[in-house]
Amino acid sequence: MPSQAISLLASDKTGKDWMDSVLPVLWEKLCTELGLSSGVVVLKIEGEDSFYESASFGYGEDGFYYSFLNRDSLHWEELMRSQEPVFFSGSEFELFGKKTNAFAIRIRAGQKEIGFLLAEIEVSNSLPVGIFLSLLADKVGNEWGRTQGIPVSKEVTSSENSYSLYRKEIPNLDLAISEFTKQKILTILGPSGSGKKTLAKWIHQTNLPGAPILVIESLPDHFGKLEKALDLWGTESRHGSLVLAGIQSLNLGQQQILLDWWSKSGYSGSLFLLGPEGMGQEMLPEFERFLQKNSLVLPSLRFLPKAKLQTLVQAIFEELCDSQNRSGLHLGAMSLQELISRSYSENFTDLRNAILTGILTCRTNQVEPVDLEPGKFKMDLEIPDAEDLDLRRGTEALERQKILLAMRIFSGNQIRMAKALGISRGSLQYKMKQLGLM
Incomplete structure (x- = not known):
């Protein structure tokens, strides 16, 4: 019986305080008392669409990345849909331990999948472990939800989608x-x-x-x-x-x-x-x-009242952000007015393409009018002129280009980005802040 872990589960701390101070210690205690070889808790970064290791155990300073759980991979999708723990055999998957099997449990806040926890264990019967880790996954989801204002243990009612708004017109x-x-x-x-x-x-x-x-x-x-x-x-x-x-x-x-x-x-x-x-x-x-x-x-979009069109544009923007794994992105007020003022000969087709252009080309957390110009982002990624002798500026431009490329390839997953770029996650976050990318 993991007595120390249970006392930490019952901590009076909540929300961000619990996530920052209790969870890392709790995870280590729980892994130790349950006899786990190693394990990790991966969570969504607040306000962004990147994931990070919130707690880990047994990997040492170098850490370990489970490549078969890349975002949008088949195993990732299976895990995010499963209500039960998902088993990964050590003979089929690349695990940290040489003689271990692993199982993962998705973590949800409301109706949103916000990460997972994964544990490696040598014994074949993992039922008691699964029970405790399922309780922990629920606890983590609730506390993460508190940081976002999501009601604990209640379903989140989704807003109307864009086409249901249009049907009313x-x-x-x-x-x-x-x-x-x-x-x-x-x-x-x-x-x-x-x-x-x-x-x-x-x-x-x-x-x-x-x-x-x-x-x-x-x-x-x-x-x-x-x-x-x-x-x-x-x-x-x-x-x-x-x-x-x-x-x-x-x-x-x-x-x-x-x-x-x-x-x-x-x-x-x-x-x-x-x-x-x-x-x-x-x-x-x-x-x-x-x-x-x-x-x-x-009706054509140009015949809709301005207030109705504004609501419709915002709904489409949120849907496309979700589909492109950029849920932390915002639509600037000037960009919203720009989209509303345009004429769309192909109606929804043109409108969605315009919004998608902004989402794909945006380099900050807010879409501005310049992001809505097709092809504009390509210029932003170019290296300065070869005759420009400002070494610092050239270095920053190259770093920005490589980091943006990694962001696209790995959908903002900072763990994978850092590994591909050959730097630590801490260094990556530091450079992204310096370059205005987070």
Whole structure:
């Protein structure tokens, strides 16, 4: 029974104070009393998207890095999804000990994975160890959460995503969905990049969860091939949904074939027809009425109220930061105004590309207007002119270039960055502070 470790678990200290002063000692005591050979606690840095070793045991001054747990690797993803300890055999994975096996436990704060703890042990039966380390993982997650203002042992309700915000601006959406459940057909018109397919998929998943959905981007020009294709698609999507994009390209003969198929084939699924608001081509009167049976027109981003667009931009920014492992990044006020004032011919497509440019090129913790200029970051990484004799400036430029490259390759994981750059993590952090990178 690890008595000293239990007393540390019951410490009156909380939050950052507990993380800084109790956890390193607690980890060492727990590893010693449980008979572990070595072990490490890896946690997310507060306010950033980098990870660091919060506590370690048994590795000596040189430390040890578990390469098979690189961020975004298969084993990392497995660990972050697993509710149970994940076992790593010493015969299959590169561990610190020569005769040890290891198991790792993810650490969560609220609903966010913020790190893991890993222990190496020689004995095969690790159940008691797993129990104590699971308790520790919960404790670490709670105390880390306190430093971020995350309620202890409560789920964090996520904010609305960007497309749910946009859906609120679509006129008559509720009525169209109600009619869709009755008629099984919906025409969605709108400008390029406005999310017509996304909306069709959302309506399908909302009304027909688990049912198949088939999205067709182009239709055969030959009438006979179109008839056969519709029969085949109808069979594949029966009891589900068929989505036909680009209906503006249908000629009169194709329009008639589609009308006949819908009325005579016995298709039991639902149908979505997608196209631009201004169809621009000649249409059969009955086909035009067919499209108007139940239809929606999606608004262009330029028609959204400024306050709504601002909220939408911020939501997209947060989603893309999360997808690029840069959750500590902020959108500057001037950058926000710049994004709002721009015109986006491809709507969501152009807007997301603009925001992603800023995220990928930003070198600080805040995206500024200069970061939104495509290709600008490439100039920032160039070495000064060869005729510039300022050695200090040249050295700093080269160090900055190498550190930024390591940041991209290793997604900001400072342990891996330091190892690749051939310096200690402390030296790396010192240089990053000097160069304005953290």
